[in-house]
Amino acid sequence: xxxxxxxxxxxxxEVLNLEDIAVEEIxxxxxxxxxxxxxxxxxxxxxxxxLDKDYGIKLTDPKAGKSIFQSVETMASYITxxxxx
Amino acid sequence: xxTKNYISGHCVIENNSVMVNGVKQFELEHVxxxxxxxxxxxxxxxxxxxxxxxxxxxxxxxxxxxxxxGSKVKEGEDNNIALVFANKSSSLDTDVKYQGxxxxxxxxxxxxxxxxxxxxxxxxxEISIRHKLQSENAFFVFEDFNAxxxxxxxxxxxxxxxxDKVLCGWVEYYQENYKAILYMVEKQGDLNIIKK
Amino acid sequence: xxxxxxxxxxxxxxxxxxxTNCITxxxxxxxxxxxxxxxxxxxxxxFEKLGMLKSFYASVxxxxxxxxxxxxxxxxxxxxxxxxxxxxxxxxxxxxxxITNKTAFIFSTTKGNIELLEDKNNTVEAAHLAVLAKKxxxxxxxxxxxxxxxxxxxxxVLAIAVAKRMxxxxxxxxxxxxxxxxxxxxxxxxxxxxxAMSEVPCKPYDEERNGVTLGExxxxxxxxxxxxxxxxxxxxxxxxxxxxxxxxxxxPSRTGExxxxxxxxAFTEAGMAKEKLDYISAHGxxxxxxxxxxxxxxxxxxxxxxxxxxxxxxxxxTLGASGLLETVIAIESxxxxxxxxxxxxxxxGVSQPISVITKNEEKxxxxxxxxxxxxxxxxxxxxxxxxx
Numbered sequence: 001x002x003x004x005x006x007x008x009x010x011x012x013x014e015v016l017n018l019e020d021i022a023v024e025e026i027x028x029x030x031x032x033x034x035x036x037x038x039x040x041x042x043x044x045x046x047x048x049x050x051l052d053k054d055y056g057i058k059l060t061d062p063k064a065g066k067s068i069f070q071s072v073e074t075m076a077s078y079i080t081x082x083x084x085x
Numbered sequence: 086x087x088t089k090n091y092i093s094g095h096c097v098i099e100n101n102s103v104m105v106n107g108v109k110q111f112e113l114e115h116v117x118x119x120x121x122x123x124x125x126x127x128x129x130x131x132x133x134x135x136x137x138x139x140x141x142x143x144x145x146x147x148x149x150x151x152x153x154x155g156s157k158v159k160e161g162e163d164n165n166i167a168l169v170f171a172n173k174s175s176s177l178d179t180d181v182k183y184q185g186x187x188x189x190x191x192x193x194x195x196x197x198x199x200x201x202x203x204x205x206x207x208x209x210x211e212i213s214i215r216h217k218l219q220s221e222n223a224f225f226v227f228e229d230f231n232a233x234x235x236x237x238x239x240x241x242x243x244x245x246x247x248x249d250k251v252l253c254g255w256v257e258y259y260q261e262n263y264k265a266i267l268y269m270v271e272k273q274g275d276l277n278i279i280k281k
Numbered sequence: 282x283x284x285x286x287x288x289x290x291x292x293x294x295x296x297x298x299x300x301t302n303c304i305t306x307x308x309x310x311x312x313x314x315x316x317x318x319x320x321x322x323x324x325x326x327x328f329e330k331l332g333m334l335k336s337f338y339a340s341v342x343x344x345x346x347x348x349x350x351x352x353x354x355x356x357x358x359x360x361x362x363x364x365x366x367x368x369x370x371x372x373x374x375x376x377x378x379x380i381t382n383k384t385a386f387i388f389s390t391t392k393g394n395i396e397l398l399e400d401k402n403n404t405v406e407a408a409h410l411a412v413l414a415k416k417x418x419x420x421x422x423x424x425x426x427x428x429x430x431x432x433x434x435x436x437x438v439l440a441i442a443v444a445k446r447m448x449x450x451x452x453x454x455x456x457x458x459x460x461x462x463x464x465x466x467x468x469x470x471x472x473x474x475x476x477a478m479s480e481v482p483c484k485p486y487d488e489e490r491n492g493v494t495l496g497e498x499x500x501x502x503x504x505x506x507x508x509x510x511x512x513x514x515x516x517x518x519x520x521x522x523x524x525x526x527x528x529x530x531x532x533p534s535r536t537g538e539x540x541x542x543x544x545x546x547a548f549t550e551a552g553m554a555k556e557k558l559d560y561i562s563a564h565g566x567x568x569x570x571x572x573x574x575x576x577x578x579x580x581x582x583x584x585x586x587x588x589x590x591x592x593x594x595x596x597x598x599t600l601g602a603s604g605l606l607e608t609v610i611a612i613e614s615x616x617x618x619x620x621x622x623x624x625x626x627x628x629x630g631v632s633q634p635i636s637v638i639t640k641n642e643e644k645x646x647x648x649x650x651x652x653x654x655x656x657x658x659x660x661x662x663x664x665x666x667x668x669x
Binding site: 168173174175177180181183184187188190193195196197200201203204205206207209210211213214216217218219220221222223224225226227228231234237238240241242244245247259 | 398542550
Binding site: 015017018019043045046 | 123134138194195197198
């Protein structure tokens, strides 16, 4: 789980082009959207692609993304339970 | 006396250099555009993290406009500055990238963050958002820079009071071949400001 | 004073649309399209497969029928389907007028021949919008440089505003405006990645709407400031505005600010009271946010009681063609004093009240508004008035 969280932080920075943010600066429970990392709706769609591409999880209901993408912590636990690759 | 409009400022970005009102203000040779763009962003002390999410066309248009608009936009006021851009390659640089993501059927993951930039006017949207410019905008495509058309269109916007100022010009980007020539057209009344 | 007289001079030049045409799955001229619309027919069909996409709805023109219609015009075989559709849209109206060195050729599109990128043997130049524009303008012998308007989904309406503005600025006497976009895997997969595609034919303004249905079409109009060319049935372009939301690159402003300002700008230019508006041909893509945003803007402007429809339920979203195609149909509504029911709409699904047309009905239309909104935060509104 720790390794997955580290991996996720790196991937989020990379795929969402968060140029000025380092892995160490993201806490497991930081809010990804809103006041936290300030991600927006296009980022959310890109995270859905990331889940599919790297973990074999297909999210068809964008509303489900809301709880999954709360933080790195919630993403990691969802991936652990549902990953197919 | 005829009503005349004036160019109150201009910025040219090409060959890894930035010229502002005819004076070279930044240069970084022998690096790809992405590196040059990042260095220029830092050199002009810009602070807008969204910049790094943009595609190359938007980065180019953003840099050139930011340099001109920095001193022209009044915070907290309704700035009626129209944005009228044109280029040759539309969004083809990003289109080719996006096409790559749907060409590989084994690894088929169309990216929404890439797809959204497959329209040339997105760069206008980025600049509008940056400065809260709720103003006239249009994006045109020509084989070469059509200065006469752009001038006529800009003058028309000023003459009909649809805009107080017009930031217009050429923003072309295709695979490391790029050129931005942006200039601000203002009405005669602003002549004194230019002299300062 | 000088500025004022210049303004008066520019405004004084009236610009009219005197001729229209369109190529859609419902027909290859305005008359057949109009007849199909009156019967409530839609061009939207279900498709089982395209590339990696399975089972989707789209409004697509039959290629064999295009080839058959194109055969009498030219036997050259280097034209893409979109190019043939553009030529077919222009051909019948172009013969009615003389093309001079003061005649503009304006082409509206978002993706043009983007499908040419699929074949690695093609050069990227082949997909250039200016190359496509030149091919069409050369075919008809235009001498002025083609003007391509590529401003996302407002392109088609904006192209009318651009034509009118350039004619009023004295740069041209008249203009042919042609618009077109094709359904491609490029665009379908993109809208799909945005989770913006409807699983059923789109339902603008409806409670159950959940996204767009894409479509393909071409349309053409002739604009002129030459008074002798104006006949009954023509419409005068009386005002326009194209203002950005400055809110988000893919989502519309919740307050509809850009659309609000675009419409205000059009009314101010026209010097017309909003009470005189008879009909709104809106954008109505059937995404949750777009339709809601339009309803908010119409309410803020106090034009929410005016009859409104979206033609996306008939044609799908034809992107850079939509604004021009929908203007062509709105002009036909005006000529026939006939409102067309907004297909796909059953129960009000926007939070602010608007007057969606639920059944075809006769109504005198003297003045109508065409609007569009799109990616990049763009909006455009154009006001038209009937010539009697």
